[in-house]
Amino acid sequence: xxQYGSYRIELDRFNISNDNSNAxxxxxxxNDAIVWANSEGYQHIVLPSGTxxxxxxxxxxxxxxxxxxxxxxxxxGCAIVMETNSSPNYSIIEMKAISDAKLSGGQxxxxxxxxxxxxxxxxxxxxxNADGSLNDNxxxxxxxxxxxxxxxxxxxxxxxxxxxxxxxxSYQFYQYKDTVSKVTFVGSRTxxxxxxxxxxxxxxxxNEDKDVSKNNKMVFAILLPTPLTDSQISALRGKVDNVAYxxxxxxxxxxxxxxxxxxxxxEISNCTGDGIYSSWEQYYDDPSLYTQEQMGYQILIHDxxxxxxxxxxxxxxxxxxxxxxxxHIHHIGIDDDGVxxxxxTGTSPxxxxxxxxxxxxxxxxxxxxxxxxxxxxxxRIYITDNYIYSNARGHFVNVDGTEINLVGNNFEGxxxxxxxSYSNYPLVAYINNSFTDCDLSVQGDNFVNxxxxxxxNLKLNDVRGAVVQNCVIKDGxxxxxxxxxxxxxxxxxxxxxxxxxxxxxxxxxxAQISFEQWVGKVPTGISIDKLYYTVNISSVxxxxxxxxxxxxxxxxxxxxxxxxxSRFNYGRCYLSYITIERDWRNDNALARxxxxxxxxxxxxxxxxxxxxxxxxxxxxxxxxxNMINGMTVIEGSAKFEASHISNSEFxxxxxxxxxxxxxxxxxxxxxxxxxxxxxxxxLQNSGIAVDGNSIVSGTTFLNSAIGxxxxxxxxxxxxxxxxxxxxxxxxxxxxxSVTIAKSTFSGVTVTGxxxxxxxxxxxxxxxx
Numbered sequence: 001x002x003q004y005g006s007y008r009i010e011l012d013r014f015n016i017s018n019d020n021s022n023a024x025x026x027x028x029x030x031n032d033a034i035v036w037a038n039s040e041g042y043q044h045i046v047l048p049s050g051t052x053x054x055x056x057x058x059x060x061x062x063x064x065x066x067x068x069x070x071x072x073x074x075x076x077g078c079a080i081v082m083e084t085n086s087s088p089n090y091s092i093i094e095m096k097a098i099s100d101a102k103l104s105g106g107q108x109x110x111x112x113x114x115x116x117x118x119x120x121x122x123x124x125x126x127x128x129n130a131d132g133s134l135n136d137n138x139x140x141x142x143x144x145x146x147x148x149x150x151x152x153x154x155x156x157x158x159x160x161x162x163x164x165x166x167x168x169x170s171y172q173f174y175q176y177k178d179t180v181s182k183v184t185f186v187g188s189r190t191x192x193x194x195x196x197x198x199x200x201x202x203x204x205x206x207n208e209d210k211d212v213s214k215n216n217k218m219v220f221a222i223l224l225p226t227p228l229t230d231s232q233i234s235a236l237r238g239k240v241d242n243v244a245y246x247x248x249x250x251x252x253x254x255x256x257x258x259x260x261x262x263x264x265x266x267e268i269s270n271c272t273g274d275g276i277y278s279s280w281e282q283y284y285d286d287p288s289l290y291t292q293e294q295m296g297y298q299i300l301i302h303d304x305x306x307x308x309x310x311x312x313x314x315x316x317x318x319x320x321x322x323x324x325x326x327x328h329i330h331h332i333g334i335d336d337d338g339v340x341x342x343x344x345t346g347t348s349p350x351x352x353x354x355x356x357x358x359x360x361x362x363x364x365x366x367x368x369x370x371x372x373x374x375x376x377x378x379x380r381i382y383i384t385d386n387y388i389y390s391n392a393r394g395h396f397v398n399v400d401g402t403e404i405n406l407v408g409n410n411f412e413g414x415x416x417x418x419x420x421s422y423s424n425y426p427l428v429a430y431i432n433n434s435f436t437d438c439d440l441s442v443q444g445d446n447f448v449n450x451x452x453x454x455x456x457n458l459k460l461n462d463v464r465g466a467v468v469q470n471c472v473i474k475d476g477x478x479x480x481x482x483x484x485x486x487x488x489x490x491x492x493x494x495x496x497x498x499x500x501x502x503x504x505x506x507x508x509x510x511a512q513i514s515f516e517q518w519v520g521k522v523p524t525g526i527s528i529d530k531l532y533y534t535v536n537i538s539s540v541x542x543x544x545x546x547x548x549x550x551x552x553x554x555x556x557x558x559x560x561x562x563x564x565x566s567r568f569n570y571g572r573c574y575l576s577y578i579t580i581e582r583d584w585r586n587d588n589a590l591a592r593x594x595x596x597x598x599x600x601x602x603x604x605x606x607x608x609x610x611x612x613x614x615x616x617x618x619x620x621x622x623x624x625x626n627m628i629n630g631m632t633v634i635e636g637s638a639k640f641e642a643s644h645i646s647n648s649e650f651x652x653x654x655x656x657x658x659x660x661x662x663x664x665x666x667x668x669x670x671x672x673x674x675x676x677x678x679x680x681x682x683l684q685n686s687g688i689a690v691d692g693n694s695i696v697s698g699t700t701f702l703n704s705a706i707g708x709x710x711x712x713x714x715x716x717x718x719x720x721x722x723x724x725x726x727x728x729x730x731x732x733x734x735x736x737s738v739t740i741a742k743s744t745f746s747g748v749t750v751t752g753x754x755x756x757x758x759x760x761x762x763x764x765x766x767x768x
Contacts, residue, residue, distance in 0.1 A: 051081060464484050683701050
């Protein structure tokens with residue numbers, strides 16, 4: 001922003017105190033100085049060092065309002081402190097419907113440590129007449145006078161709680177202007193219901209234009225079924241709070257529907273809500289009144305230190321083209337001791353950065369596939385080079401942002417949320433970030449390229465096209481599932497052409513699906529080369545059509561058991577160049593720290609050291625095999641179901657995990673029958689168990705062992721090399737259970753007899 005002159009605020013001229021006193025006059029003075037300086041053509045305004053206690057305006061709940069075209073700089077040593085208050089929402093500094101403005105330097109300090117989440121009122125004997133005048137009726141009690149100016153936020157939508165010893169079914173409230181009298185009486189309600197049994201709050205009369213001065217006083221009155229003694233009445237204390245009891249909207253800086261805004265080099269702490277909050281300008285009953293400009297755009301937040309706020313570090317709730325870089329965001333939802341987190345130190349979500357427009361709670365016509373001309377909210381957000389750590393529940397979450405890029409950030413510290421992005425919003429990229437003692441949850445079509453984990457975990461959660469590559473995990477885990485869109489084999493009603501599942505399929509009418517026959521055969525009338533659309537759905541069943549909303553396809557038979565139906569693009573999970581390791585393995589207890597449930601995933605060039613591997617599929621799986629190429633397992637075991645494995649190595653120096661089961665191809669479980677293939681691979685000092693239907697070809701076995709359970713599954717070894725290897729099949733009693741053909745032996749012993757074990761056309765180098 002260009003600056004055509006600087007003005008250093010004259011404290012005496014505007015009656016401003018910089019010794020943490022006189023909140024009302026100080027707040028007015030700062031606002032007056034900003035308006036005056038702007039009117040005089042200054043674009044750079046400096047607030048001198050000192051501590052400035054500020055008070056929110058009772059109507060707007062804002063302390064300081066910035067205007068367009070200025071840079072407000074807080075001089076080094078300058079701190080603006082929010083006065084202790086009871087409001088569920090406030091802004092120390094608000095930037096609403098302005099443009100080309102900047103805020104930098106100094107400190108903003110919220111009132112978290114002294115904030116009032118409720119107030120208490122005393123009662124006296126007597127009631128209130130219908131005209132607002134007071135009476136001495138002994139069957140009634142009435143409260144002290146509540147002043148809306150003293151508690152402007154808390155009393156906006158108030159609740160009176162039930163009190164021990166007061167058995168009344170309801171209460172009444174009476175409102176006045178300035179003083180309590182018949183003359184100043186504004187109005188009343190006689191049907192108040194006590195909280196917490198009735199959690200809904202009550203509002204103020206004449207509140208349409210939020211003019212507090214019209215009725216700023218209030219008194220509660222309660223009719224007693226049974227009179228109380230004077231001492232009982234004097235002991236009563238009525239709790240009054242707000243329906244927004246979390247008090248989560250106390251902001252350091254709020255940016256509402258503003259454009260070309262920069263916030264930098266400022267420390268923000270101890271707000272009851274967020275350090276920085278950005279969103280659209282305001283709500284309209286008429287959706288046609290919204291404009292794209294009111295959503296906000298071009299927001300820069302950089303080089304700030306945001307910490308110890310109750311709810312969030314930064315909430316991005318609508319603005320587009322936002323850049324957040326080189327910030328420290330930490331200890332959100334946590335007390336000064338760095339450990340304690342309770343209601344007074346934190347309220348959910350308690351994340352470092354949260355991207356969430358909350359547009360579902362509004363009538364804003366948002367851009368979507370069905371409304372391409374709608375308004376963009378939370379588009380093109382860049383989170384770069386930040387240090388985000390020690391937050392109570394999470395470091396980053398993207399709920400509904402599109403085109404989100406996280407580059408070069410350091411995330412650190414254990415919590416329940418880690419770093420995540422909801423699956424329904426596209427184009428989210430994580431590039432060259434680091435994760436220490438926390439998790440990255442990969443969802444939807446997230447793109448991850450370059451990540452370093454130290455005691456952190458990479459989790460797959462509701463994956464729908466994710467690409468994850470170039471990751472290093474030290475003392476952590478890769479886990480989760482990628483089965484979205486795979487439904488398996490249905491029951492078929494040939495007469496109606498209906499396909500039924502035992503559990504809900506989650507699709508609506510018009511979903512695109514395809515048929516596959518890796519196992520079995522699709523019904524006559526169905527082609528595996530076509531896409532179909534669901535029609536006439538129920539929660540567990542549907543018919544299919546060749547056109548969207550068209551007539552159901554007529555089928556002539558039920559096909560052969562084993563075919564599957566899936567969303568046409570299922571199996572979109574791609575993992576490559578991932579290393580997961582720990583320095584030493586103290587024992588051989590299973591530690592499957594590469595543990596994935598997948599349907600048709602592609603996994604390439606994965607190295608696992610001193611941990612174990614499990615790549616599994618859903619029960620009764622009949623879909624596309626998982627493709628695994630270039631897996632290296634060092635000092636660990638690996639188990640595979642329904643997978644094609646190639647160019648992989650499994651080596652050990654320590655003793656085996658489970659006898660001859662360092663590598664398991666399939667299992668004896670009848671729920672897992674799909675064939676597993678292993679080709680062009682190597683096992684050294686390892687055992688392999690071919691318990692499932694297995695094919696092993698072109699594979700080298702050095703100082704290894706081969707075993708199999710006595711079951712109906714078949715295993716075939718072909719064109720492989722076996723050296724100093726034991727083939728332990730003595731207990732096999734199923735015909736042609738294991739076949740070893742056209743392979744080369746050197747120092748190999750085979751136990752097991754025909755026709756259960758077949759040796760065909762092998763070459764034994766030891767006998768030559």
